[in-house]
Amino acid sequence: MASDEESKREKDRQFQNEALRWIPEVTRYALSLTRNEPDADDLVQESFLRAYRAWDSYTPGTECRAWLFTICRNLFRRASQREQRQVTCEDAELEALAAAAVHASAQQSGCGDLFAEVDLSDAVDRALAELPEAYRDVVILVDVQDQSYDTTSGVLGVPIGTVRSRLFRGRRLLQEALLAYARDAGVVRADRDSSETRSDD
Numbered sequence: 596m597a598s599d600e601e602s603k604r605e606k607d608r609q610f611q612n613e614a615l616r617w618i619p620e621v622t623r624y625a626l627s628l629t630r631n632e633p634d635a636d637d638l639v640q641e642s643f644l645r646a647y648r649a650w651d652s653y654t655p656g657t658e659c660r661a662w663l664f665t666i667c668r669n670l671f672r673r674a675s676q677r678e679q680r681q682v683t684c685e686d687a688e689l690e691a692l693a694a695a696a697v698h699a700s701a702q703q704s705g706c707g708d709l710f711a712e713v714d715l716s717d718a719v720d721r722a723l724a725e726l727p728e729a730y731r732d733v734v735i736l737v738d739v740q741d742q743s744y745d746t747t748s749g750v751l752g753v754p755i756g757t758v759r760s761r762l763f764r765g766r767r768l769l770q771e772a773l774l775a776y777a778r779d780a781g782v783v784r785a786d787r788d789s790s791e792t793r794s795d796d
Contacts, residue, residue, distance in 0.1 A: 618643070621663050625639045668732065672728075726769070
């Protein structure tokens with residue numbers, strides 16, 4: 596029927612104008628989740644295929660990028676749950692306090708310019724991979740993908756206050772991991788940090 600063909604053409608036009616324009620950003624997001632290009636490419640293809648099939652449930656003119664990010668993240672989470680045991684953090688509050696203490700120690704040790712002194716790209720990738728999922732999702736969206744708190748809140752389905760809290764804790768946990776890397780790289784003297792740790796006991 597002509598009406599069906601016209602409806603399909605209109606759907607294709609809307610999908611091209613509103614969804615396909617976000618392919619680069621969804622690709623970067625997928626790569627930050629999978630950390631390898633082949634898996635990221637598969638995830639992007641599956642995300643847009645799912646988005647096309649579900650296009651009738653999307654309201655044109657709303658935040659399409661956040662909707663696509665949500666699809667991408669949900670597909671990645673389901674795949675991860677099938678392949679490996681999820682990382683959990685039962686003592687999140689205690690970990691956050693410990694990480695904040697490490698952050699303060701790093702500042703006292705003169706590590707304010709840590710990121711400028713050593714190449715941390717590999718260390719950041721490893722540290723991100725080891726973060727509890729709740730923190731990793733927020734850090735990737737806000738700090739890696741440069742998304743707003745509002746968009747991140749929509750993608751993750753949590754209040755903005757929760758986004759801020761998880762981001763704070765995630766950044767501190769990253770600081771802890773990167774400080775350890777800096778010690779190994781010789782940027783921070785381990786004996787100095789140890790003496791400060793003993794003085795705090």
